Amino acid sequence: MSSSNETHNPYFATTHVVENQPVELENLNLFEQDNALKEAVEREGAGWARDEISAFGQKVGQASYIELGFQANENKPVLHIQDRFGHRIDLVKFHPAYHQLMRTSIENGLHSSPWTDPKPGAHVARTAKCYLQSQIEAGHGCPITMTFASIPSIRRQPELAKIWEPLITSRQYDERNLPISQKTGLTIGMAMTEKQGGSDVRANSTKAHPVGQPGAGELYELIGHKYFVSAPMCDAFLVLAQAPGGLSCFLVPRWNSDGSKNPLQVLRLKDKMGNVSNASSETELRGALGWMIGEEGQGVRTIIEMVSLTRFDCMMGSSSGQRLAVAHATHHCHHRSAFGNKLDQQPLMQNVLADLALEQEGSLAFTMRMARALDNQQDESEQLLMRLGTAVGKYWICKRTPNHAYEAMECIGGSGVMENSIFPRMFRESPVNAIWEGSGNVQCLDLLRVMAKTPAAVDVFFNEIDKAKGENSTLDQYVLSLKKELTNLNNIEYRARNVIDRLALAFQSSLLVRNGNHAISDLFCASRLTDNGGHNIGTMPASGDCAAIIDRARPKLEV
Structure with a gap:
């Protein structure tokens, strides 16, 4: 039985007091608190973007935004190969936090700003924003990077760039699984790696056969297996495959021009130790259609x-x-x-x-x-x-x-x-x-x-x-x-x-x-x-x- 003194003791059952601990590092402007970054932006020619970058740093440094990174990684993407009726859909579903991170990156031009407004310092300004955003969540940066990096290659085929580039550089994030004719913005991925080659892409075994006339800008049918395809929900991929004239590069969409599903079939998602929010997949091309970018045999170039x-x-x-x-x-x-x-x-x-x-x-x-x-x-x-x-x-x-x-x-x-x-x-x-x-x-x-x-x-x-x-x-x-x-x-x-x-x-x-x-x-x-x-x-x-x-x-x- 407890004594009356123990009953009225204000410290009764108190085991510890939380002390000597820092508070969470949140609700701050990530740009304004980074002296080295502020100096680099000025030094390398993007001083004109300082206010814009600072506003972005304020946004991504808030507790509610930092939490998106945790949510996107605690809820892994999930592959749905078929719908409930048995139709092939090859759909990867993401947590809403992932989509919000993607939306923020695209609305702020992290995927496109140097291409749409190529003034002095444009790459420096874009790099500064990416540097801040990546501190919040790195995985979603993979499709952002690939979309950004695809433009110089796609521009090698001007007639395709005329159609695709406005949608790739659009600042509207459109996660819907639809043909490009129905989309307000596109993301681009890359599919090079195969089991037998890895970094040695010239060992690729995926084959590309001309549907009609061969050559740059023409349609080919691709058959093969890609061991790593990152961000499989991108709207199209730059793919390396062996054409009759050698290793070549192709723009392969997930949907065909007639609205039918292009047969890029996702076999599984990779179970990665890191980069968890971003889906990486093993994919087969079973007669997938794609346009050749550049000359036949010049895929690496x-x-x-x-x-x-x-x-x-x-x-x-x-x-x-x-x-x-x-x-x-x-x-x-x-x-x-x-x-x-x-x-x-x-x-x-x-x-x-x-x-x-x-x-x-x-x-x-x-x-x-x-x-x-x-x-x-x-x-x-x-x-x-x-x-x-x-x-x-x-x-x-x-x-x-x-x-x-x-x-x-x-x-x-x-x-x-x-x-x-x-x-x-x-x-x-x-x-x-x-x-x-x-x-x-x-x-x-x-x-x-x-x-x-x-x-x-x-x-x-x-x-x-x-x-x-x-x-x-x-x-x-x-x-x-x-x-x-x-x-x-x-x-x-x-x-x-x-x-x-x-x-x-x-x-x-x-x-x-x-x-x-x-x-x-x-x-x-x-x-x-x-x-x-x-x-x-x-x-x-x-x-x-x-x-x-x-x-x-x-x-x-x-x-």
Whole structure:
């Protein structure tokens, strides 16, 4: 029996009080709280879009919008092969949150703005918005990216572009499963990968037979099996198949012109560890009709611009993932205390947090410089820079992101492993961009191909690096050593990863040095270009102002 004192004790049955915990990082303007992004937008030529990007950052930073990302990933897409009467429908159904994310992206031009309004800085502005949106939910960005990237390839066939481009670039999201004649907006996917080939698309076995007259713009019938078709509810796909004249590119819609269903039959959805909100499928083409884009036998050349742009978006997406990690880690450690002091005021944690922030600064600077190159493709030097820089940046940034995500999780501790936080989804997403659109070794081989066939691209790349010459002695010595190494091409394929690593670091360092924040650039160079730096996060030399770097990176949501 309880005593009267226990009955009236106000602390009776109270086991704990919630304290020493940060508040949720939400209801803030993601753009205005990102100093590196704001500077990059101005520096790379999209200052005119600042208010527009800020308004977008305010929208996507709200708690109700952040929740859409959780809902879209907690409710996986579901495949319905047939309707209840047995008719083949090949329909993938998504949670309403996924559709809202798609609608926001399309209404804000993330799939089309550089094509519909191609003014200076258009790609930079679009990249900034994608970078913010991807922090909320990355999976739906796959169809957004493919739709965006399809335009240069489709434009190779002007008579088809005249019909398709207005609907592809429309800012109306129309998820209805209907022929294009009944739609107000379209999305475009890509189908290249087959079981026996993977990255070796020239090994594709899907066949394409001309229905009538062969050649560019003509109708072909496709028969084959595609092992990875991402976003199978797109309205059409760019497909590689073997025509009589060799590997060719085709625009294959899900519905035929007469309103009948084109036989692209979805066999199953892939059970992925990450990128869960986005459906990826295994699909058979059983006589599917599609128009040839470009010349017969020139499929790789036709689709390569699309591939280049999807690889660029992989860079952007991984840079965005790094920003997400840094924002949450610095926020948590600013409001969490242990051993008598705030975590972000303790030297060892400062080493870790500042290192995470430096990594993200370098990734963003690289990505936004490539966005400016996209805006200036009429300049041959910028074309060459983009050609080589995409391979280097896609390899380096995407490959660095998984360990970056893990280290940020460790800053949180056990709570970072819980599924009701952002970290498990962020971690599962982190390897995706490194593997998709050409894995690490493919990017290395692409680099070697550029070096051999277009040596002028190497000169342009180093010319860009050399713009920082004389401003940081550590960088100057590093670049001299790298140039010397590249004069020796013996076993270059075996050494390719080391070469691309060093090219990436030299490029990032040059950009950061020229950007003028010496607290950032000096420690970046000291920690990454010398033997004094470590290879693991949090092993930087004691030569920088870590507190200032962390403060610059931390979102200012006070409690």
